[in-house]
Structures are given as structure tokens and as C-alpha cells.
Amino acid sequence: MSAGADRSIDKFFSNFWRRPSLSHATDRIAADGLTAFSPVWAAAAIFSLAGDRTMLMFRDGALLGLISWAAIAVALLLIWRPRLTPLLVLLAGIMVTRYAIAMPVAGNNKMIAAFMNAGILLICAHAVLRFGNSTSMRENVYENMRVVARALLATMYFYGIFHKINTDFLDPRVSCAVALYMPLADGFGLQNNLTGKYLAIWSTFIVEAIAIVSLYWKRWFAVGLLLALMFHFVIPISVYSWYMDFSSLVLALYILSVPREVSERFYDSCARLFRQLRERFGALGQALPFGLVIGAAVTLVGVLSVFSRQAHVPPSHAYQSVWVLMWVVYGGVTMLLLADAAINHLPWRGTVGPRRPLWVYAVPATLFIVCTAPYLGLRTEASIAMFSNLHTEAGVSNHLLIREPLDLFPYQSEVAMIKASSDPDLQHFANRNQGLVMFSLLERLRKKPQHWVTYELNGVRYEKATAQSLGAFTHASFWERKLLIFKHVDFARPKVCTH
Structure with a gap:
């Protein structure tokens, strides 16, 4: 490698380890956008890793077990220090390595996350080789990552519609939309309501179609965002499957996909909340909400399991219930803050940034072909x-x-x-x-x-x-x-x- 490339790499890591300079408006938005995305991406990784219990218990081999726990450790560090972008790069590298070793992997959310992690690595590697100052580098990384995230979401929603254009999805007797609808409607006694079943089927097409359009119709982006947030908040609560990883993945990609000003406002809201916690409770104040939520979820599930009418509550059900409760709090608060930021920019009247290079689209284009x-x-x-x-x-x-x-x-x-x-x-x-x-x-x-x-x-x-x-x-x-x-x-x- 040339001496110039060596100097670029050294400068990349020395600049990224340092707190970003906020002397320019664009640099501030790039810094805030990456800082807002990083902990949410780390949380998505934790929800995904938590769903692979066999790996965490080393039943799939020592290597995958060690890599999984290493990923959790890095994700926690990234949540604790979201400005340290090299931790984001390290997490992406570990998660891509884990995915490659575990292949073939059936999970669609894991595949989409792997493409995003690969995009993060490619974009940062490109920035290392091309840019020699922190402002240009961070701006370039942020803008290119936004392109990949938005296109991955668009691909996901496109095939979420296209694959469902089949006779059986449209049949309320067997439709997967009805399979998700029934557990949610059971508490209201509407699980067998035919109108509700058809509404579940057709609302899936409508919500995903609006989501695609809104990703690229910037002025009314918030309409699709709000519908998508409501949809992705609810589906993990159905407990039909382990959906927390999928919804948290989509939430993280949306934080990159929204206009820059929205991610900046979202970041400001989160930063204000944790700043108040630090001022009130000291250095560990920002960890307090996480401890309270985890403790409350474990306690509630434990108490309900003891007093349950069932003779025995399977450990897997109790485990998933704890994570669902954590999702309800984490997903609810995070999505409300993002929704608030979006509503304050509806309709959006900002300016569209410069075109990004075509090579950035290679990652989502590959996913589109794979599907x-x-x-x-x-x-x-x-x-x-x-x-x-x-x-x-x-x-x-x-x-x-x-x-x-x-x-x-x-x-x-x-x-x-x-x-x-x-x-x-x-x-x-x-x-x-x-x-x-x-x-x-x-x-x-x-x-x-x-x-x-x-x-x-x-x-x-x-x-x-x-x-x-x-x-x-x-x-x-x-x-x-x-x-x-x-x-x-x-x-x-x-x-x-x-x-």
C-alpha cells in the first residue's frame, strides 16, 4: 500500500475517534445523523443476536458463539459511545463475518442487515482511500449510507408486495396477513371477523405501497414513515414470531432514510433526554432507563409465570416475552421521537443534496436481483x-x-x-x-x-x-x-x- 493511503487510513481513524467538529452546518448534520443511527443500529443487532439463542449458548459451535458475544459487546459499547464511528465499522465487520460463517441463513431481516453492514464497510473503505479530512469524509460516509439504507427499504417493500400477489395470500382462510391479524384481534373477539381478515390482507399492500412512494417523494415522506412505524411497532407484539429484530432493523434504516433535518431533530431529542439523565443521576444516568426497563420486564414476566394458570411456562416463551416487553418500551419511545421529528417537517421543503455515485447502488441492486x-x-x-x-x-x-x-x-x-x-x-x-x-x-x-x-x-x-x-x-x-x-x-x- 502507498504511503499516501497509509496516511489516509491513519487520519481516518484519528479523526473518527475524536469528537466531530461542528463548525459547519453540514458537518453538524452529518455528525448528528451518524450519531443518531449508530445506537439504533446497535440495538437492532442486539435484538437479532438475542433471537439466536442456540448460538448464544454455543450450541452451534464455539466460533459462532464467541463471535455472537463479541458482537453484543461491541453493540453495547456503540450504544454507550455512539460518536465513535469506528465502533460502527467494527460492529458491521463482526456481523458480516458472523453471517458469512452461519450461511445459509433463512432470516430475511438478517440478510437485509448483512447487506447494510456490507454497505457500511464498503462506504467507509471508500472514504478512507479518497478523503483526507474529517469533514468531507464524514459527510461522504453519511450521504452514501443514506442512499443504501433507503434503497434497501424500497427493495424490501417492493418484494413485500410483489411476492404476495398470489392466490393464497389473497385467501382469508390461509393468508399470512390473517395469521398475523388473528393474535392481535383475539383480545377484542374479532379474530374470526371476515371484514377484519380482508382488511389485514389489503392494508398490507396499501401500507407497503405508500411506504415505497414516500421513501422517494420527499415532500410527503412523513406519511409513509408514520404508517410504517405503526405497522412495525405492532407486529412484534403479535408474538407470532421473533419480529423485534425485523422491526428494529427497519427503524434504524428509516433514521438514515429520512431527510437530514429530521434525523438532526431526532438526535437533538434523544441527546436532550440523556443529557438530563446525566445531569440528574451522574455519569451512569444514561444507563438508568435501560436498567429499569430490563429489570421491570424480567420481574413482570417472572411474576406472571409464577401465577400463570398453566402448569408450566416454557422458558422460551418467558424469554421471548421479556424481549417483547423491552421492544414495547424501546420501540415505542424511539418511534415516537422519530415521528415527532417527522411531523415537524411535514410537508418537507428542504433541498435535495447532490447526486451520489452509481457504485453506491450496487449493494441494494444486488439484493434486488437476489430476491x-x-x-x-x-x-x-x-x-x-x-x-x-x-x-x-x-x-x-x-x-x-x-x-x-x-x-x-x-x-x-x-x-x-x-x-x-x-x-x-x-x-x-x-x-x-x-x-x-x-x-x-x-x-x-x-x-x-x-x-x-x-x-x-x-x-x-x-x-x-x-x-x-x-x-x-x-x-x-x-x-x-x-x-x-x-x-x-x-x-x-x-x-x-x-x-
Whole structure:
């Protein structure tokens, strides 16, 4: 590396470790925008890491366990010192490394977060090599990160609509929108209300469509933001799945996507709150709210578990309940502050900044292409097809626009219907008359070579096949195993919601 590049790197870290200068208005907004984003991004990482209990307990190996706890430590440091941008870079690097080692990963939120973390690393590396002063560097990093965050959200909402344009999502008997609606409506006795079910289905399209438009129609950005915040605040409370990581991810990306003045006002509101806590309670005052919320959540869940009518509350339910309560407080307060900042700039009348370089769009463009995978015969997991009822396996599609998958790749063409197995997970599929694409079946057998499976494929029954008899150890390359992951297949119609 050249001496000039070495000096740029030294200057990057020395300037970023120092408190940013606020001598210029643009520098202040960039500093405030990054400082507002950093702790919220760290919180999103913690919610995501907390959902992977097996990794935290080292059940997925010592390496992933250590990396997960290292990520939590860095995330906590970033929440404590949000101005230290190198901590943001370090967290992004650790999370990308963890994701790469754990691949294939089914979670859509984890995939989107990995793309954002990769964007952070690329943008900061570019800033190191190009800029020699803190003002230009920080401004460039902030503006480029905003482009990536907004485009990732737009991609997420686009496929959140497109994949759902299928016969089964529109069917109130099985729609995934109804699966989320029913737990929320149960307390009001409306879980079986047909109007409510249709409202849940069509409101999903409406909210996500408004969200896309508002991301780029700056004047009325707050309309889409407010609808999105309400939607993403509510869905973790349904406890249908571990949604805190998804909603906290979206919240962090929105803090980068809103106009600069909004993120500055949001930062000022947060800074004022923590400044008052420090003045009243000393140096540890800013940690007080976190301690109170965590303590109250654990105590409440513990007391309710003791006095519950159920004979036994599973530890996993109690664990998730604690995190849901923490989300209610954290998500509620953070979203209210962001909503307040947005409303104060509605309609927005600011000036649009200069165009950003085209290479910045490479990260979200790659995600956009990846999410076409179900229609190409590639993977069906990690394609933002979550809770969409989408089916594209065995050359058949329930999509209303793409009625026949292109099947440029063969991975979805053969579906093995599981009939019996010595493996409890595979037997579960047999009990439900479900199948797996052959790639997934072979991967499961490769990881559990001591088990056998009986299945039907193209009308032919195969008895007690094993990894050895099917050649599971050599059926795929390293990259295929890292990049391809598939949902289980249910041919029953209407197709019930899985995830």
C-alpha cells in the first residue's frame, strides 16, 4: 500500500475517534445523523443476536458463539459511545463475518442487515482511500449510507408486495396477513371477523405501497414513515414470531432514510433526554432507563409465570416475552421521537443534496436481483418472500403474474414427499404430508448421516435411503451449500401460511 493511503487510513481513524467538529452546518448534520443511527443500529443487532439463542449458548459451535458475544459487546459499547464511528465499522465487520460463517441463513431481516453492514464497510473503505479530512469524509460516509439504507427499504417493500400477489395470500382462510391479524384481534373477539381478515390482507399492500412512494417523494415522506412505524411497532407484539429484530432493523434504516433535518431533530431529542439523565443521576444516568426497563420486564414476566394458570411456562416463551416487553418500551419511545421529528417537517421543503455515485447502488441492486430467486428455480428462503404464501416449486406457481416459474436452475424442480424417517425433523414433515426439494433433503441427510428417510419422488417410492446411498456428501459444492436454502413444500391447496 502507498504511503499516501497509509496516511489516509491513519487520519481516518484519528479523526473518527475524536469528537466531530461542528463548525459547519453540514458537518453538524452529518455528525448528528451518524450519531443518531449508530445506537439504533446497535440495538437492532442486539435484538437479532438475542433471537439466536442456540448460538448464544454455543450450541452451534464455539466460533459462532464467541463471535455472537463479541458482537453484543461491541453493540453495547456503540450504544454507550455512539460518536465513535469506528465502533460502527467494527460492529458491521463482526456481523458480516458472523453471517458469512452461519450461511445459509433463512432470516430475511438478517440478510437485509448483512447487506447494510456490507454497505457500511464498503462506504467507509471508500472514504478512507479518497478523503483526507474529517469533514468531507464524514459527510461522504453519511450521504452514501443514506442512499443504501433507503434503497434497501424500497427493495424490501417492493418484494413485500410483489411476492404476495398470489392466490393464497389473497385467501382469508390461509393468508399470512390473517395469521398475523388473528393474535392481535383475539383480545377484542374479532379474530374470526371476515371484514377484519380482508382488511389485514389489503392494508398490507396499501401500507407497503405508500411506504415505497414516500421513501422517494420527499415532500410527503412523513406519511409513509408514520404508517410504517405503526405497522412495525405492532407486529412484534403479535408474538407470532421473533419480529423485534425485523422491526428494529427497519427503524434504524428509516433514521438514515429520512431527510437530514429530521434525523438532526431526532438526535437533538434523544441527546436532550440523556443529557438530563446525566445531569440528574451522574455519569451512569444514561444507563438508568435501560436498567429499569430490563429489570421491570424480567420481574413482570417472572411474576406472571409464577401465577400463570398453566402448569408450566416454557422458558422460551418467558424469554421471548421479556424481549417483547423491552421492544414495547424501546420501540415505542424511539418511534415516537422519530415521528415527532417527522411531523415537524411535514410537508418537507428542504433541498435535495447532490447526486451520489452509481457504485453506491450496487449493494441494494444486488439484493434486488437476489430476491428474484424463487422464480428462477433458485432458493426460496432469504428472498424477502416471508409470510407471502408464495409457492414456486415443482414447476408450479401460485403467483398471479408469474404463473410458471422460469426454472433457469434445477434446484426446485424435484420435490421429495417425505413418508417416514428415523430423524424427528423429517418425520415431522411426513406427519404433515410435506416435502423437501431434493437439495434440502440431501443436505439434511449429509448433516445427519446416521438417519434414513423413505420418500416419494415423481411417483416412485424410495425406502430407507441414507446419505451414503444418495451420494449426499458430494451432491453440492461449497458455494451451493452456502448460498442455497429452501422452504419445505406443501402441495395442499389452499396453501397455508408457514412463514
